[in-house]
Amino acid sequence: MKTKNSDKLFEKSKNHIAGGVNSPVRAFKSVGGSPIFFRKSRECYLYDEDGNKYLDFVGSWGPMILGHSNKKITEAIKKQSSKGISFGAPTKNELEIAKLIKSYVPSIEKLRMVNSGTEATMSCIRLARGTTKRNIIIKFIGCYHGHVDSLLVKAGSGLATLGVPDSPGIPEELSKLTITIPYNDKNAVKEAFNKHAQDIAAVIVEPIAGNMGFIEPDKDFLQDLRQICTKNKSILIFDEVMTGFRVARGGAQELFNIDPDLTALGKIVGGGLPVGVYGGKKEIMNNIAPDGPIYQAGTLSGNPIAVSAGTALLKQLKDQKIYEKLEKNSKVFLQIIKDYCEQNKIPFSFNVRGGMFGFFFSENLPKNFDEVENTDIELFKKFFRGMLAENIYLPPSAYESCFISTEHNEDKLIKAAKTAIKVLGNIKNEI
Ligand SMILES: *Cc1c(COP(=O)(O)O)cnc(C)c1O
Numbered sequence: 001m002k003t004k005n006s007d008k009l010f011e012k013s014k015n016h017i018a019g020g021v022n023s024p025v026r027a028f029k030s031v032g033g034s035p036i037f038f039r040k041s042r043e044c045y046l047y048d049e050d051g052n053k054y055l056d057f058v059g060s061w062g063p064m065i066l067g068h069s070n071k072k073i074t075e076a077i078k079k080q081s082s083k084g085i086s087f088g089a090p091t092k093n094e095l096e097i098a099k100l101i102k103s104y105v106p107s108i109e110k111l112r113m114v115n116s117g118t119e120a121t122m123s124c125i126r127l128a129r130g131t132t133k134r135n136i137i138i139k140f141i142g143c144y145h146g147h148v149d150s151l152l153v154k155a156g157s158g159l160a161t162l163g164v165p166d167s168p169g170i171p172e173e174l175s176k177l178t179i180t181i182p183y184n185d186k187n188a189v190k191e192a193f194n195k196h197a198q199d200i201a202a203v204i205v206e207p208i209a210g211n212m213g214f215i216e217p218d219k220d221f222l223q224d225l226r227q228i229c230t231k232n233k234s235i236l237i238f239d240e241v242m243t244g245f246r247v248a249r250g251g252a253q254e255l256f257n258i259d260p261d262l263t264a265l266g267k268i269v270g271g272g273l274p275v276g277v278y279g280g281k282k283e284i285m286n287n288i289a290p291d292g293p294i295y296q297a298g299t300l301s302g303n304p305i306a307v308s309a310g311t312a313l314l315k316q317l318k319d320q321k322i323y324e325k326l327e328k329n330s331k332v333f334l335q336i337i338k339d340y341c342e343q344n345k346i347p348f349s350f351n352v353r354g355g356m357f358g359f360f361f362s363e364n365l366p367k368n369f370d371e372v373e374n375t376d377i378e379l380f381k382k383f384f385r386g387m388l389a390e391n392i393y394l395p396p397s398a399y400e401s402c403f404i405s406t407e408h409n410e411d412k413l414i415k416a417a418k419t420a421i422k423v424l425g426n427i428k429n430e431i
Contacts, residue, residue, distance in 0.1 A: 025396060097113075116276045246267070326354050349362055
């Protein structure tokens with residue numbers, strides 16, 4: 001497979017765009033080689049600048065749950081753009097999408113539209129702090145909530161300690177207000193509340209972690225978070241930017257039947273355009289300006305074209321059966337690979353929910369970030385490169401989830417699984 005044009009474009013882009021890309025994971029740093037530049041997408045396929053066609057397991061990191069260039073979405077965008085691109089004033093369509101989102105995610109009583117997942121989580125944090133008049137945030141190691149200063153924090157020394165900045169440019173004074181705890185560690189949560197209960201504004205969590213591979217919460221983990229937040233009058237924030245409308249129509253909160261106080265949404269909710277949403281309990285949301293004192297605003301928030309795309313997507317999720325189908329098809333794909341790995345003594349584990357899955361080169365599914373780091377990352381890199389050479393586009397990092405769409409039918413996935421077996425066989429022979 002030739003990727004000459006992509007390679008050239010990347011070299012040129014590096015002179016003009018920081019790192020050659022507009023978001024770091026795209027640069028392929030963690031898998032090696034040069035990123036692929038795409039020019040077109042249809043159904044479950046991506047087409048690059050060298051004329052190659054790939055089966056896509058990234059789906060723009062989630063939004064493409066109905067496949068690429070979904071007809072109803074592209075038509076809605078065209079129709080709206082002929083009427084007007086942006087008014088900077090309210091529209092009827094914002095009311096419509098708000099009602100639609102609420103009908104799918106009933107814990108949301110009121111919401112606000114923003115322009116990215118980062119903006120949604122950032123706004124949740126400010127709202128939680130402003131509402132509780134407390135400053136400390138609890139987050140979990142390996143959960144990604146966008147590049148919000150308070151949330152780009154890694155663990156200090158020891159468990160459940162105050163955090164240290166995960167990036168230069170974040171004041172230590174700020175990161176000290178974030179406590180980081182290993183995912184699924186209920187005792188560490190208790191310990192943190194024992195020490196700091198009066199100061200904890202919020203607990204923010206990916207109710208299924210999708211940014212360190214795909215990790216499910218232990219039974220009772222989320223339930224415990226719900227209880228401890230209620231008891232201590234802290235705000236429970238579910239970051240469902242990735243899982244919302246993806247693992248189930250109502251997100252992970254529907255799967256586990258737990259209502260957070262606030263929810264952050266993104267990715268799918270914009271139908272592929274830049275949209276974030278945050279919302280939750282009325283009493284909390286009423287604290288936002290202009291009704292309340294906590295400020296949050298956006299020039300292009302609720303942009304008509306973005307709203308039209310999001311609405312067109314969400315309307316097509318009416319029939320919840322698509323989630324069973326997505327899950328079934330993902331399992332077909334992964335089970336074929338697992339069977340092969342078992343026969344050939346390659347450690348392999350996987351987990352699926354709706355249209356999202358993760359796999360690890362490890363005997364057992366990891367439960368937290370440390371365990372993910374102990375999976376065979378080198379093998380993942382080889383697998384990624386092998387699959388790419390066979391025109392299958394996986395997320396370019398062992399720390400990401402995979403996404404399929406309703407366009408990935410069983411036949412295509414069985415074929416892809418057979419390719420995966422071939423790739424793993426080649427890797428085995430090399431060793
Ligand atoms: C993608 C993601 C974000 C950030 O969303 P952006 O639109 O990239 O800013 C936040 N939280 C989670 C869980 C995500 O997966």
